[in-house]
Amino acid sequence: MTNLSPSDKALVPFVSVDHMMQLVHSIGVEPILIGLADYIEADFKRWELFDKTPRIASHSSEGVIELMPTSDGEVYGFKYVNGHPKNTKEGLQTVTAFGLLADVANGYPVLLSEMTLLTALRTAATSALVAKYLAPKGSTTMAMIGNGAQSEFQSLAMKAIVGIDTVRLYDTDRAATRKAARNLAGMGLKVVECDSAEASMEGAQIITTCTADKQYATILTDNMIGSGVHINAIGGDCPGKTELAPAILERSDIFVEFPPQTRVEGEIQQMAEDHPVTELWQVMSGTAKGRTSADQITLFDSVGFAIEDFSALRYVRDHIKGTKFYHDLDLLADPDDPRDLFGMLKRATPA
Amino acid sequence: MTNLSPSDKALVPFVSVDHMMQLVHSIGVEPILIGLADYIEADFKRWELFDKTPRIASHSSEGVIELMPTSDGEVYGFKYVNGHPKNTKEGLQTVTAFGLLADVANGYPVLLSEMTLLTALRTAATSALVAKYLAPKGSTTMAMIGNGAQSEFQSLAMKAIVGIDTVRLYDTDRAATRKAARNLAGMGLKVVECDSAEASMEGAQIITTCTADKQYATILTDNMIGSGVHINAIGGDCPGKTELAPAILERSDIFVEFPPQTRVEGEIQQMAEDHPVTELWQVMSGTAKGRTSADQITLFDSVGFAIEDFSALRYVRDHIKGTKFYHDLDLLADPDDPRDLFGMLKRATPA
Incomplete structure (x- = not known):
């Protein structure tokens, strides 16, 4: 006792x-x-x-x-x-x-x-896992828009899991881009520092947006996005925080983690409540289709799920x-x- | 760096x-x-x-x-x-x-x-705080039914905050009662070990129930409860777990922490959804009445709130x-x- x-x-x-x-x-x-x-x-x-x-x-x-x-x-x-x-x-x-x-x-x-x-790691792992299902086969290049704390993890996960060899960095703050480029040096990726979001997307099959403002922002406008790309939208993850122009959402096939949460927090908060989305678990378990054509725009509206x-x-x-x-x-x-x-x-x- | x-x-x-x-x-x-x-x-x-x-x-x-x-x-x-x-x-x-x-x-x-x-301490402190507002003035004796982990804390809180001098213990398991009595020895309370719930309530102005079964149980039946007491019901705190016969609830003025939670988890889950209750914060801030007469039965339907x-x-x-x-x-x-x-x-x- x-x-x-x-x-x-x-x-x-x-x-x-x-x-x-x-x-x-x-x-x-x-x-x-x-x-x-x-x-x-x-x-x-x-x-x-x-x-x-x-x-x-x-x-x-x-x-x-x-x-x-x-x-x-x-x-x-x-x-x-x-x-x-x-x-x-x-x-x-x-x-x-x-x-x-x-x-x-x-x-x-x-x-x-x-x-x-661990969240930085799992967010990047989730993005790359989803890209493995949705990005064009043989993707080599990712545009990384927003070069904050998540950017290096995203870049390395896409290398390790999807097999990209090039990351094209852009941030409104050049110091952030330099920081990311410095951190990624010598890690097996070709790293290109870009002067604009448009420039970062040259030759990219995967476009990752990860910016941090808690407000409606338009990081990607409709005319920037060509056919056949996969958009990995990380930064829009709470009510009032989005990164993509609605016109991009209209042209994309949208994939989400958990619809009741994404409709409140994700990019699709800008769309009608019944805007069609596909649940990723169904793609992974084979009950729904992922990418079905080369010119399709796929969009992972990522908010992070429990x-x-x-x-x-x-x-x-x-x-x-x-x-x-x-x-x-x-x-x-x-x-x-x-x-x-x-x-x-x-x-x-x-x- | x-x-x-x-x-x-x-x-x-x-x-x-x-x-x-x-x-x-x-x-x-x-x-x-x-x-x-x-x-x-x-x-x-x-x-x-x-x-x-x-x-x-x-x-x-x-x-x-x-x-x-x-x-x-x-x-x-x-x-x-x-x-x-x-x-x-x-x-x-x-x-x-x-x-x-x-x-x-x-x-x-x-x-x-x-x-x-800390939860054991705050649960006891809350019970005694509520009893300070609702128990008969000059209460000296508490019946403590259910002599598990919470019982000693309840007894000492009622001594420190309400001023009781006697606690009457009862549990279906006599070993639990002996444990509580041993722990309370020498701490300034008269401790009486009782052979039945009825016996524990003799002379008690405050009746505390704190039993642990996750099922509808009837620890107190209607005929056991006289007028003028304060019931401190701790054990019923989740759906399907209650301790009091509905007839007691009918005769009592019921005080609760947060009605939307208590209606699901507390004793009043046995009653109609609009059964009248008083919120304790209103009693403490002076906008609702506590005990208004000597023969009133007051009931704290405690579930514990954030x-x-x-x-x-x-x-x-x-x-x-x-x-x-x-x-x-x-x-x-x-x-x-x-x-x-x-x-x-x-x-x-x-x-």
């Missing part, structure tokens, strides 16, 4: 930012992106099993804080994530995140992890086993007798 | 179970219950400021996992909590919890804390300052240049 050290069940493995970086380096950036895409694809293929709910958002004038829960019936997961576009001006991240997995059978958490880095975070947390849980890339957190009270919480407290009285 | 230690903003103060126990002992159990009740009362009095949403529940055959978010516009908080009645049979807690506070202005977490102990957790986390945040009862967690990625998350990762490459 006097043993105060918590039992195994009371300790929750915690992956800090530092441990996550070490995990990424021990596996390698591209292998981890491929691994994450495999986990995400596996979960999209069993999509119907999951509890799905749109994220629970708390909006303020400065930004949004969201909880994104899901469950496959055996494991429960959620992510905490914020989105505050003004943060960069104060030297803070626009998006920070952490997440948790728990055992559905007893409700005990089994993993707590940083997810700022199942992708769930897949990423599953990946981390499976890959920290036997490593030193986590430590145990005393997060759960665990009295010898579960009804004796007060006794546990009382026995902890300092001598 | 090579400084890899996280900045202040990237570190989140974390209160472990062990630190929480030390914090409780450094302040004292009764003073902390009084302090928590003060914080909860202050937040109930500014109720209309808060974002309120029913908890987000993920139900399974074994139990439930819930997220309970709220915000006062400046601070955001949420609690993760499970409820798995079968857990005790496997030596686990029925309820475990942790919680978080974040800065609404930038979305950065400012506190992560265990909440298994704002109580928010208050408790605020209390902890304010009281760990300058103590050693937390440590900093490397939870948030914090690159020197917020757009340079990839650069942070790259610079962390092992030599």
Whole structure:
């Protein structure tokens, strides 16, 4: 009765930012992106099993804080994530995140992890996974418009999973482009710094937009987009935040993660409520068609869905086993007798 | 650019179970219950400021996992909590919890804390706070039916905040009663172990029910309840889990935290959807009446609401300052240049 050290069940493995970086380096950036895409694809293929709910958002004038829960019936997961576009001006991240997995059978958490880095990785892995299904076969070149925190991850994921060899960078802030080019140097991609969005799209089969304003912006106008491309639209991910001109949406076949969420948060918030979209899980499980012709414009209206975070947390849980890339957190009270919480407290009285 | 230690903003103060126990002992159990009740009362009095949403529940055959978010516009908080009645049979807690506070202005977490102990404390503090408003003046005796993990906290909170001097314990499992009596020995309460629910109510002005079955149970039947008492019903807190016979509800004036949640989860799930209830925040802020006569039966249909957790986390945040009862967690990625998350990762490459 006097043993105060918590039992195994009371300790929750915690992956800090530092441990996550070490995990990424021990596996390698591209292998981890491929691994994450495999986990995400596996979960999209069993999509119907999951509890799905749109994220629970708390909006303020400065930004949004969201909880994104899901469950496959055996494991429960959620992510905490914020989105505050003004943060960069104060030297803070626009998006920070952490997440948790728990055992559905007893409700005990089994993993707590940083997810700022992990979200960047899973977002890029999801984009590349979707492009593997939708981009023209033999795509070699991506235009990367918006060269912020997500741009290098997108570029490397498209290299690792789709096989591109060239990325054409553009940002309204040239310093961001230089930063991305510097980071991507020596990583096996031909990197071209471009002076305009139009220039970045020359010869590109894949066009990725990832800009951060929380307002209706038009990054891509209709006349910029030729036939046959795949558009990977990342930046429009909350009400009032879009990147594409409606005319592009009219010309595109639109693919989404979870329609009830995308219709509120994605590019298609600009369209009628019944505007046709295809669910990606159906494409991956073979019940809906992806790209059907060479001149078709495919559009991934990406907003990020809870199942992708769930897949990423599953990946981390499976890959920290036997490593030193986590430590145990005393997060759960665990009295010898579960009804004796007060006794546990009382026995902890300092001598 | 090579400084890899996280900045202040990237570190989140974390209160472990062990630190929480030390914090409780450094302040004292009764003073902390009084302090928590003060914080909860202050937040109930500014109720209309808060974002309120029913908890987000993920139900399974074994139990439930819930997220309970709220915000006062400046601070955001949420609690993760499970409820798995079968857990005790496997030596686990029925309820475990942790919680978080974040800065609404930038979305950065400012506190992560265990909440298994803290929930036990805030639940008891809320019950006693409500009894202070609703129980007969000069109440001296509480019947405590259900002697599980919550019972000692309830007893001490009613002593500290309402001023009772006697608690009469009853549980279908006599071992639970003996455990509670042993824990409460020497803490300033007269403790009486009773052989039946009826016996426990002899001379009691306050009747607390806190049993754990996830099924419709009738712990209190109509003929057991005399006039003038205050019933503090804790155990009925999810769909299908109730403790009181409907006839008692008919005879009582019912007070609740947040009607949309209580109508689904509380005792009043047994009643019509428009059964009259009074909101406690209105009683505390003086816009609704509490107890109005000596022979009235008042009933607190307690389910636990997110704002109580928010208050408790605020209390902890304010009281760990300058103590050693937390440590900093490397939870948030914090690159020197917020757009340079990839650069942070790259610079962390092992030599």
